[in-house]
Amino acid sequence: MEYLLLGLLMLSPMTGYELQQFIKKNLALICSHSAGSVQTALSKLEREGKVMICETIEGKRRKKTLFITDSGRAAFSNWVAQPMQASKVKNMELARLFFAGLAKPEERLAAIRDYIRQMDETHRVLCTIRAYFQQMDQQQLPSGVNWPEVLRFQGYTIQYGIAAAEFEIGWYSRLLHELEEQP
Known part of the structure; x- marks a missing residue:
């Protein structure tokens, strides 16, 4: 989480709330x-000296903007x-699949159907984010950052997520079909 926050602050100073909302809107599938x-x-x-806070007053509210040091x-x-470390990429939900043979057939079918539904939603969200990124006006972004390069790699991350969701939807759909045929 710390490096993600530092990366966002490399792009632009933000408040804690703005960081949280950006993550919620764009990176909730990552963290x-x-x-x-x-x-x-x-x-x-802040304790480590990697960010500093500048406090201002806007009206009656205090605003704490974070800057990267x-x-x-x-x-x-x-x-x-x-x-990048392949060994750090884990999917603990695969443990459920590993032990699905211990569940009742109707429970595992329901679990797989729900997982496919969740992956469909993830796919939809990522496609929406991709559309948002494609329509962004780079002129409105803070200066001092090579935005085309930043957005290029953010786009790769979104493409990866979409491809991963499509793979999981296809794989689990085939598994569901197989289990419906032979529970």
Whole structure:
């Protein structure tokens, strides 16, 4: 979570609420968007000197905007340059499939149907996000960032998610068909 927040702050200073809402809208499939998760990570980053808070007053409300520090930039740059780790990608829900033979046939069919429904929803959300990214006006984004390059790799992430959802929908649909034929 910390590196995700640092990455977002590399793009633009934001409040904790803005970070949480961005994650909820665009990255909820990658990580938790709960206020507690975001605030815990931000507190840790502030303690470590990787972010700083600038407090302003707007009307009667205090606004705490977070900025990434040089230390935070260095930590993020080091992290993002590391090779991706295949061993860190886990799907604990596969444990349910592994033990599905211990469930009643109607329970496992219902579970698989519901998982397909959830994957359909995930696919729909990702396609909506992809459409939003394709219509973005880069002129309205904060200056100082190579937005075409940033959006290019964010697009790859969305493409991956869509392809993964399509794979899971197809694979689980075939499994469901097989189990309906021979429970």
